[in-house]
Amino acid sequence: MSTTALIGDVIPGADVLKRAARIGAEVKNIELSGDLPDRTIAAINSLLLEHKVIFFRNQRHLNDVEQERFVARLGKLTPHPMLGAAKGTASLLELDSTRGGGRADVWHADGTFADAYPKILVLRAVAMPAFGGDTVWSNTASAYLDLPPPLQRLAEELWAVHSNVFDYAGIARVREVDKKHFDEVFTRTVFETEHPVVRVHPETGERTLVLGALVKHFVGISKYDGQKLFDLFQSHITAPENTVRWNWLVGDIAIWDNRATQHYAVNDYGDGHRVVRRATIEGDVPISVDGRSSVPRLRVTE
Numbered sequence: 001m002s003t004t005a006l007i008g009d010v011i012p013g014a015d016v017l018k019r020a021a022r023i024g025a026e027v028k029n030i031e032l033s034g035d036l037p038d039r040t041i042a043a044i045n046s047l048l049l050e051h052k053v054i055f056f057r058n059q060r061h062l063n064d065v066e067q068e069r070f071v072a073r074l075g076k077l078t079p080h081p082m083l084g085a086a087k088g089t090a091s092l093l094e095l096d097s098t099r100g101g102g103r104a105d106v107w108h109a110d111g112t113f114a115d116a117y118p119k120i121l122v123l124r125a126v127a128m129p130a131f132g133g134d135t136v137w138s139n140t141a142s143a144y145l146d147l148p149p150p151l152q153r154l155a156e157e158l159w160a161v162h163s164n165v166f167d168y169a170g171i172a173r174v175r176e177v178d179k180k181h182f183d184e185v186f187t188r189t190v191f192e193t194e195h196p197v198v199r200v201h202p203e204t205g206e207r208t209l210v211l212g213a214l215v216k217h218f219v220g221i222s223k224y225d226g227q228k229l230f231d232l233f234q235s236h237i238t239a240p241e242n243t244v245r246w247n248w249l250v251g252d253i254a255i256w257d258n259r260a261t262q263h264y265a266v267n268d269y270g271d272g273h274r275v276v277r278r279a280t281i282e283g284d285v286p287i288s289v290d291g292r293s294s295v296p297r298l299r300v301t302e
């Protein structure tokens with residue numbers, strides 16, 4: 001029986017509503033807190049593994065400190081390697097649409113330029129525009145399963161170099177403030193890591209695709225052929241049937257498994273003000289289908 005069917009036994013009064021067939025569930029009638037019982041935290045983690053991203057409405061009682069207290073129950077907090085953490089916090093990163101780097105409108109998994117990239121992210125809505133500003137998540141495990149067996153075997157053999165230095169020219173709505181942030185802050189330390197295109201999830205055993213905007217190139221494959229391969233595999237990840245979209249309200253919380261998802265912050269709110277704060281949980285080094293670990297290739301601080 002799924003965790004969804006059992007959640008009411010573990011969290012009295014709680015209910016789980018699937019948001020899409022392949023990914024996403026909303027958990028109702030629960031107040032998130034660092035004081036929740038261990039079995040409730042375990043149930044939340046199990047729901048996350050099952051649905052890949054889970055949502056909680058109306059958690060306005062969570063401030064920065066309380067957000068981190070809760071998230072620390074799910075794993076070890078870690079700051080962003082280049083951007084650090086907000087003052088007085090261990091890991092909180094503020095994404096403000098009025099500042100550089102505040103609009104993550106590319107398909108990506110967080111931090112894949114590093115070897116042990118984050119395993120779980122917890123995002124809290126602080127300010128939302130009058131319209132737009134949704135986030136879309138995709139399921140990279142079901143995307144792998146959608147591939148015909150010959151393409152699954154091909155993906156399992158491929159490795160890709162991920163870097164925090166990527167081509168901003170390919171982003172349609174890039175602003176000068178974003179370019180400045182990218183040049184002066186985000187790429188102040190340059191990372192490159194070789195990841196398997198297919199990793200084995202350390203908790204579920206699922207095979208998931210590791211791609212997204214931070215891919216620089218495939219190992220041993222020309223740029224021309226590599227782009228065609230990237231587009232082929234990435235199209236399965238971002239197929240609409242493989243996604244879930246969340247319409248934010250202030251106080252909402254989203255928790256996602258960064259090892260089995262990609263996400264995209266929709267940049268459709270013009271000059272509206274959107275602020276979210278993200279707590280990050282330390283991850284582990286991906287393992288390929290044949291048992292090899294991801295390999296850091298470069299870390300250079302200017």
